[in-house]
Amino acid sequence: MRVLIGELSRRTGVHAHLLRYYESQGLLSPGRGPSGYREYADEAVVTVTQIRKLLEAGLSTQEIGVLLPCVTGTTPDLAPCPELLATMRARRDELDERIGTLTRSRGLLHDYIDATERRAAEQHQASATG
Incomplete structure (x- = not known):
């Protein structure tokens, strides 16, 4: 299932402008629907949660971009x-x-x-x- 940016924002509590920023930093990769709107996969909720927790740990979005492939779960767990x-x-x-x-x-x-x-x-x- 795919969700639009407003729904992802609602599910994660993260403002849409931050979600667009995460996308510009290469941390999120939404698809585009027939209408041209961003469409996020369900796992984007977990990814946004991971990003927020890693930001709270003092990591930059650039550093998170390096680490994200090693991250699983919402805790997040680090491989x-x-x-x-x-x-x-x-x-x-x-x-x-x-x-x-x-x-x-x-x-x-x-x-x-x-x-x-x-x-x-x-x-x-x-x-x-x-």
């Missing part, structure tokens, strides 16, 4: 394809680096706030006693 682990490890390493950068930035910001609050307190104390 041990060679490119799968390398792609996921590279993404994890990028996230770890970003987390490290953000942690350092947060620490520096805390230091600036503390120093500024100390100066403000010193100035307040000096003006109160002076």
